[in-house]
Amino acid sequence: MASDSEKTDAQRKRASDKAEQILQGATQVFLAQGYDRTSMDRVAKTAGVSKQTLYAYFSDKQALFEALVARMAKQRFQGAFADESLDGNPDAVLPPLIQQGLASLAQDTEYHDFIRIMIGESKRFPDLIQTFFSNVTLPTIETIRHYLESQPELDIPDAEATAHILLGALVFYMLTQEVMGGRDILPMSQDRLSASLIHLLGVSKSSSSEND
Amino acid sequence: MASDSEKTDAQRKRASDKAEQILQGATQVFLAQGYDRTSMDRVAKTAGVSKQTLYAYFSDKQALFEALVARMAKQRFQGAFADESLDGNPDAVLPPLIQQGLASLAQDTEYHDFIRIMIGESKRFPDLIQTFFSNVTLPTIETIRHYLESQPELDIPDAEATAHILLGALVFYMLTQEVMGGRDILPMSQDRLSASLIHLLGVSKSSSSEND
DNA sequence: GTCTATAACCGGATAGAC
DNA sequence: GTCTATCCGGTTATAGAC
CATH class of the missing domain: 1.10.10.60 (Homeodomain-like)
Structure with a gap:
């Protein structure tokens, strides 16, 4: 009928x-x-x-968890600051990129919970980590690497390794401050961290460039 | 008697x-x-x-776990590369410090398990994280900061923030490669990472003591 | 008296059945 | 949607052994 x-x-x-x-x-x-x-x-x-x-x-608890992780990872894939195709000179691009990346990493409490469970269960569910890495971490690294390679004035001999360092500094900040709750005992502001990162990368905030 | x-x-x-x-x-x-x-x-x-x-x-499972974490944290306190009092010029000090720090972080599988459980349970046992931070992370940060401050030629305006970045890069490497097992999908060698870190810090490699 | 070995109690969880 | 079979883990209690 x-x-x-x-x-x-x-x-x-x-x-x-x-x-x-x-x-x-x-x-x-x-x-x-x-x-x-x-x-x-x-x-x-x-x-x-x-x-x-x-x-x-x-079918069971594990399958549910796997579907959940895959869903979160795909969600992140289009939400992260990895999809923007970057170009333009570093003085203009890097400071906002770092500041916004740091701010978005620091704010997203759901992501903190996700990271906590990903790391905590990484030994038990190694496949899920691969899903996470290939959908989230790897594209982020690649985006940064691609940009660093496109800007020879930054004088970065190994863009991929430098991308690891850059992302690592941001993620470590999120981990200690937010995921593990170390704000009180390891106080550090987003501004100080991003300023020091920018300084290390040799980006001049003014127009002068002093290279040897 | x-x-x-x-x-x-x-x-x-x-x-x-x-x-x-x-x-x-x-x-x-x-x-x-x-x-x-x-x-x-x-x-x-x-x-x-x-x-x-x-x-x-x-008295119960939680008390046992707390004692275990306190014991591991104290063990790390004297084992980490945090206790050495550093001095000497950066060209000689920083490369081996970074290389050895990275190598020791990468090798210690018991520590990887410890980190995994610390992060995974950080929401449930926030006090244990304080124990860990005050015994391990904070002394490490302070040691690096103190050294960076003592070397004005490095031109580091915020030594504490830079110490976070430095340690963050090392810890992120350990996390992705070893704790979460991303060696295959995010391949990166210790040598490339430490070389790029050294480059970022502006240390000249003129004093390389290795043969290749 | 302390350690060992074993069993009992109790809540709770997965998984599936009615 | 409830109900149940089955099992497992934390915790306590009951034995006996050194």
Whole structure:
């Protein structure tokens, strides 16, 4: 009957919605509690579905977690400051890039939770780390590297290694200050860090360039 | 009398030995399995004591973990490259410092496990992070900062922020390569990283003592 | 008296069934 | 959506052994 086909269409459309709905609830719970302390009961309740529905979409806890990580990684892929194609002279490009990168890393508390669980479970789920690296870290490194290579005046002999250093400084800041909560015992401001990074890269804020 | 005091001494001596024995076993299990997946049963078995003895020395799982972290942090405090008082000109001091720091960070697999669990559980046990920071990270930062401040020729306007950057680059390398196992997907050698760090700091490599 | 060995208690979690 | 089978882990209690 008509109601039958309508129902089928509605279900098909809702199928991906249900998966999304589950993943959103799961994300909340996993990021707040960590992998082991997250129960499927609570995921089902938070997502507003029954456990049967939950297990219909995801075969077990591990599969759910894997889908969650893949989703977060893809989300980051288009959200990070990795997609902007950079050009223009360093004096104009690097300071805002560093400041905005640092600010966005420092602000995103959901990302802090994600990083915490990624590192914490990296030994147990090595494949997930590959997903994360290839979707998030590697594109970021490549973007920075490409820009550094395009600016010979920066005099950077190894752009890839320098990209690791640059990103490393930003990530370490996020880790100590936000992910691990060391603001009080290791105080450091975003401004001081970015100013020192810019200084190390040899970017002059004025027009003079003093090279030997 | 004599036997009495002897017995008391022996017991007292054995008390700390037992605690040490338990902590060593606990360290093995916690670092390999993570906090939640570590069972007190297995800790007792690994340490070679009964569960009763285990609970006689440590009131519960959390207390055991706290003692373990405090012990590891103190161990690191005297083991890190933070205790050497540095001086001498940067061309001679910085390259070996960076290379050796990087090498020791990259080699110590027990430390990688420790870092993984510290970050993973940092939200649940924020006090332990303070222990770790004040015993390990802060002294390291201070040592680097003090040296950078003592060398005006490096032209570093903010030694503390620069110490964060320097340490951050090393720690990020250890995290991506070893802790999270990204060697294959984010390949980077210690030599390239340290060379680029040295280059960024503006140290001339004229004093290279290596043969290649 | 302290350590060992073992078992019991209790909550909770996965997974699946009604 | 509840209910249940099954299992596992933290913790405590009961044995006996040195």
